[in-house]
Amino acid sequence: MSGPLTGLRVIELAGIGPCPFGAMVLADLGADVLRVERAAAVPAQRPEGKSWDLLQRGKRSIGVDLKHPAGVELVLCLAERADALVEGFRPGVTERLGLGPDVCLARNPRLVYGRMTGWGQEGPLADRAGHDIDYIAIGGALEPIGRAGERPVPPLNLIGDFGGGGMLLAVGVTAALWSAARSGEGDVIDVAMVDGSALLMTMTWAFRQLGVWHDERGTNLLDTGAPFYDTYECADGRIVAVGALEPQFYAQLLEVMGLDAADLPPQMDRAQWPESKRRYAEIFRTKTRDEWASLAEGTDACLAPVLSMGEAAVHPHNAARQTFVEVDGVLQPGPAPRFRSRQPGMPAGPRWPGEGGVAALTEWGIPADRVSGLVSDGTLAAL
Secondary structure, three states: OOOOOOOOEEEEEOOOOHHHHHHHHHHHOOOEEEEEEEHHHOOOOOOOOOOOOHHHOOEEEEEEOOOOHHHHHHHHHHHHHOOEEEEOOOOOHHHHHOOOHHHHHHHOOOOEEEEEEOOOOOOOOOOOOOOHHHHHHHOOOOOOOOOOOOOOOOOOOHHHHHHHHHHHHHHHHHHHHHHHHHHOOOEEEEEEHHHHHHHOOHHHHHHHHHOOOOOOOOOOOOOOOOOOEEEEEOOOOOEEEEEOOOHHHHHHHHHHHOOOHHHOOOOOOHHHHHHHHHHHHHHHOOOOHHHHHHHHOOOOOOEEEOOOHHHHHHOHHHHHHOOEEEEOOEEEEOOOOOOOOOOOOOOOOOOOOOOEHHHHHHHOOOOHHHHHHHHHOOOEEOO
16 A cells, blocks of 8 residues: 555445545555455355455455444454544444444544534434435535526435545545644544535535525526536537636637627626527537537637546546556546655555455454454454
8 A cells, every 4th residue: 555644544334335435535545444344244255256346445344243242342442553433324323333432432542533424413314314315405505406497417426425425524534633643632523415515515605695696597607507618419419518717718619619709799698698508509519529629629718528437538638647547457537636755556456345354453453363263253254
């Protein structure tokens, strides 16, 4: 492992979605992440082929029976040796397991304990089930996304699960680690996707306060209301994305499109935006996507082809930056961000549940005879 977080030890209590993603980001940056799975999740023998779960890349894992006191004690012993622990259960679950933050911090006062939920640890909805779409709906991030007169469009599960969830968890952990390094005291982090999705809307809230953002969906500068910030179908049915906000970039976009600014209404004349969008749509249908991309190449017209996932992986810019990497024959996004002196290395491919766990326990200082005993009595499962 390499990267700025090399030497950091993180326990991840297995869950789905945002918590594994946050732990993956920490692993990408060099942290030694040990994932604690349910013992039943560990196969009896290593399966054929490779694990597909890319969120588990760079991690090792063990299967632990947390209904057995010895299993709980093992995790607490690991917490004594860890810098951080992250979990994504509903509020109160880890307390019932005997692994709540108070117990863990009593064993290791410097521990950073990250809690990842949809609704947060408190509030009227705290104990309710939900998914990304629900959290961003309540957080005010879903309603503005979409076209005028149409329903909101869920932006995959990027805003709640990953942007306002897992990424915020990684930021919270690193912030608390910085504090703990100076004070000697750990912390408990309450990361809620509803909070995170609202936080991502900060600039939009500023626009709203300034009176330049209207609550009517699809009528604003960045929500497909403006003709110069939208997507357009081309002659071949493919799409281009246009984002020429600044006047100087807008002027170059018009030049690429073969339009004269003197024949058009002012750029920020909202009343004329619908008619301009109609005209733009007609023009973009006269050439293919790649023809438009070629015309815009070398300019600041802020026009880009909308690429499929497969196309994005081989785009020359992404290839030059190694934005996508191949690990064990599997194509995937590479670690980010970049560092000049402590650049993370290539991430290890995802392992199967329980794989690499025995070696990790030994490295973390758990005696070999204790590990053997836990395996023998079924408390610990590892490949």
